[in-house]
Amino acid sequence: MTFHPDILCPFCGLGCGDIGIDQDDSGIAPRPSGCPQADRLFRRSATVPTDARMGGTAVSMDDAVAEAARLLANSHAPLIAGLATDVDGVLSALTLAERIGATVDHERSDALFRNLAVLRRFGWSTTTLAELRNRSDLVLVVGPDPAAAFPRLWERWVVPEPAFMPDGARSVVFLGGEPMPETAQLLGGQIETVDPGAADLATLVAGLRTALAGRAATGDPMTGLAARLRAARYAVVVWAAGLFQGPQPDMVVEGLVRLIRTVDGTTRCAGLPLSGADNVIGANQASGWRTGFPLRTGFDGGVPTHDPERFDWRRRLQDADVTLWISAFRPEMPEFSTNGAVIMLAPPEMAMTPEPALFIPVGTPGIDHAGDVFRADSVVALHAGMLIDRGLPSVAGVIGRILAALNQTATVKETAGC
Numbered sequence: 001m002t003f004h005p006d007i008l009c010p011f012c013g014l015g016c017g018d019i020g021i022d023q024d025d026s027g028i029a030p031r032p033s034g035c036p037q038a039d040r041l042f043r044r045s046a047t048v049p050t051d052a053r054m055g056g057t058a059v060s061m062d063d064a065v066a067e068a069a070r071l072l073a074n075s076h077a078p079l080i081a082g083l084a085t086d087v088d089g090v091l092s093a094l095t096l097a098e099r100i101g102a103t104v105d106h107e108r109s110d111a112l113f114r115n116l117a118v119l120r121r122f123g124w125s126t127t128t129l130a131e132l133r134n135r136s137d138l139v140l141v142v143g144p145d146p147a148a149a150f151p152r153l154w155e156r157w158v159v160p161e162p163a164f165m166p167d168g169a170r171s172v173v174f175l176g177g178e179p180m181p182e183t184a185q186l187l188g189g190q191i192e193t194v195d196p197g198a199a200d201l202a203t204l205v206a207g208l209r210t211a212l213a214g215r216a217a218t219g220d221p222m223t224g225l226a227a228r229l230r231a232a233r234y235a236v237v238v239w240a241a242g243l244f245q246g247p248q249p250d251m252v253v254e255g256l257v258r259l260i261r262t263v264d265g266t267t268r269c270a271g272l273p274l275s276g277a278d279n280v281i282g283a284n285q286a287s288g289w290r291t292g293f294p295l296r297t298g299f300d301g302g303v304p305t306h307d308p309e310r311f312d313w314r315r316r317l318q319d320a321d322v323t324l325w326i327s328a329f330r331p332e333m334p335e336f337s338t339n340g341a342v343i344m345l346a347p348p349e350m351a352m353t354p355e356p357a358l359f360i361p362v363g364t365p366g367i368d369h370a371g372d373v374f375r376a377d378s379v380v381a382l383h384a385g386m387l388i389d390r391g392l393p394s395v396a397g398v399i400g401r402i403l404a405a406l407n408q409t410a411t412v413k414e415t416a417g418c
């Protein structure tokens with residue numbers, strides 16, 4: 001048995017670097033980390049089927065790559081989605097998309113675009129996880145507890161005493177949401193909940209902005225919260241837009257951005273929008289470097305075109321005749337249906353019903369091979385190392401082979417005068 005201490009976790013975007021992993025001949029298993037995602041997703045068997053499958057029948061990797069190239073080359077409306085892979089995998093996917101005129105989107109881009117839509121309209125003032133931990137004396141959590149998607153947020157970034165606050169005191173106020181039991185246990189007396197009665201999130205945020213403008217009714221509980229925001233030395237407003245329920249979640253984000261702007265200046269106040277699982281932030285950064293646009297970019301016109309509505313993967317699935325779905329981090333399929341063929345790049349543990357046209361097993365970054373992922377606050381690229389060699393290729397490796405096969409086919413056609 002070998003013990004690997006301080007392993008970086010690539011899954012939700014918080015970048016916890018303290019996971020302990022036991023390894024023996026049967027595979028790897030994490031020591032209890034306090035995170036249900038890490039405890040589940042780091043558990044991998046040493047022996048897994050490494051064959052690709054075509055229509056459910058095992059085929060060699062050479063045949064699978066040739067079939068993927070054939071399907072993609074003949075596609076009239078290809079889609080590359082899921083996109084849950086490390087930065088190298090995303091860059092390869094973008095190269096392939098450019099080559100075949102595909103649309104590119106990440107499975108979890110909904111949360112990202114709820115925030116980007118507002119950033120685009122107004123700009124915003126945001127901060128980092130390190131600033132949250134080291135400088136904030138007031139944390140305002142808006143909406144559902146982000147720990148539902150980012151399990152160790154409070155333990156890693158709020159429980160430690162702020163390094164640069166003179167007295168180290170910090171309050172955490174929930175508005176429009178309740179702390180999960182684990183959060184309540186961790187933060188204990190630091191937590192308060194402001195509950196001005198049942199109202200949707202957008203109305204609550206509007207009420208707080210009214211109080212900040214000094215126009216709240218007498219006795220409105222928002223008045224006290226507004227005064228605390230003004231009095232804080234460094235308030236951080238935290239939200240996970242992917243967890244917002246109800247219509248027009250971007251209107252909630254817009255209200256928060258305006259609220260932060262009102263408070264910031266007389267004292268410090270910044271937002272911390274969280275939307276980072278499965279390297280969606282890294283995928284968005286890579287898209288920006290390569291195309292000048294965020295995700296939801298299509299190459300069907302020969303040049304990159306960005307449209308957050310038209311190139312949403314859920315919408316494109318309806319007319320895609322071939323979908324290359326990439327899910328390297330977790331062996332779980334989102335529910336989707338398409339009339340086109342599906343090429344799946346995923347861990348071998350993934351169970352799929354119905355079986356896709358083509359399944360190519362790939363390794364997980366940070367487990368089967370090294371890879372870079374971005375932290376949820378967008379400012380840090382994290383390098384996750386390799387833990388176990390199960391003979392699984394990376395997404396970048398498989399797509400590189402598909403690209404080589406496409407180029408070879410093109411050369412043969414040119415030589416033959418086709």
Ligand code: SF4
Pocket residue numbers: 009010011012013014015016033035036037038150151152153
């Ligand atoms: S909180 Fe996120 S980064 Fe940390 S261990 Fe859990 S899944 Fe991994």
